[in-house]
Amino acid sequence: MSTKTLQKTPEMPKLPITKSEKFRISIISAVASTFVISSSFYLSGSIQLITRDVGIIFGILAGVIPLTLLQLKEVQRRESIDRHLPLFLLSLVSSIQSGSNLIQAIQMVPERNMGNLNPLLKNMKANISWGMPISEAFDNFAKRAGTRMAKRVIVLLEIAYKNGGNISENLETIQKHVTELRNLEKERKSALQPYTYTIYIAYAVFIAISVILSSQFFTQIDSVKQLLVTTDIPKSSNVFSALAGVEIKELDAILFNMAVIESVFGGLAAGKIGTGSYVSGIKHIIIMIIIAVIAFNVL
Structure with missing residues (x-):
């Protein structure tokens, strides 16, 4: 039994990213970013875990991720x-x-x-x-x-x-x-791969120290402040009087912002070291920021 082979239309090659594609994805990213930030501001008053800082961060990520995925696809195409x-x-x-x-x-x-x-x-x-x-x-x-x-x-x-x-x-x-x-x-990537793990280890140490400070040390400061309020000892004569004006939430916010900053620069460095492209570092940034959000809002 003879079989006829049909000649298919030649497959068109995948071209580099065009300006129209970038513009379309940019519009989608801007809409997604605005929606996430607006929703976080609306929910920040009713849901304790959702703060404005976290909403702004995830809003920025919502705007960056689509463009990053498009660029990563182009990087993978060129690598292939x-x-x-x-x-x-x-x-x-x-x-x-x-x-x-x-x-x-x-x-x-x-x-x-x-x-x-x-x-x-x-x-x-x-x-x-x-x-x-x-x-x-x-x-x-x-x-x-x-x-x-x-x-x-x-x-x-x-x-x-x-x-x-x-x-x-x-x-x-x-x-x-x-x-x-x-x-x-290939040899360059293999030689530099361990340095990517070093960045993650340093980031994990920073997060661990921040969580310990927030859950152990800062809570003791809050206890001292309550003690100063309930006692009649003059604040000027108390060695802990300097802690009276300390706000625990502000300290937590400072540590969280430092974690986000380290996520951005550490992620970019990990991407450049691992694959030679800063664009590949966006995935490391997302992972690190998610770790920071979980650590400061759940743990």
Whole structure:
């Protein structure tokens, strides 16, 4: 029984984030942020755990998270492209060594196990088959990829194609160079990964000390203030008279704000150290802020 294979429409490559997408997500983020902040101000009078400071923080997060997710998606797309470039070059080398020229080798590259590089290759093959000049097809590929590594590879491929000579040897050199760069990047991330844990450990120590101060030391200050109120001893002659004007809620608010500040800078540092991108640090900021909210409002 014969089966007919239907030719599907080529998958369009995922393009870099456009200005229209950023604008649309920005509008949604602004609406979500305004709604969360307004709701927290409304509920702060009736629900004790929901304070205005927490509402403002989560309102800001509601405005930042959608843009962050969009940017993280773009970062992951570029990472997938750079990760599969050595495999793409290795396929070109194998095809050229078997007797094909560069254009034929590009059209013979397998369309599997290439991640986000796969739709870009389909698009480049379609452009070449429609008669587009190879240099223009290369430029279109680099523009759609949007990564520094892809642009560098395309420049080297154009030079190898125009200069001629032993293209197989040139491509093999390019493939080794790109593979070495990827290995160096992996080694850098592996070497710096423990420092991310160090940031979390330091943050956990700060939160623990803050909780102990708030639940143990500050409560004793409140007891001393009550004692000063009930006794007839003149405040000027009492060694604890300086504590009379201390507000426990203000001290807790100071510690909480310090925890939020440390969450922001610690999260950004963890993202930059771990993945080389400050955008990836937003997820660390969210985790740390949630820990701070739980610690100061529940514990």
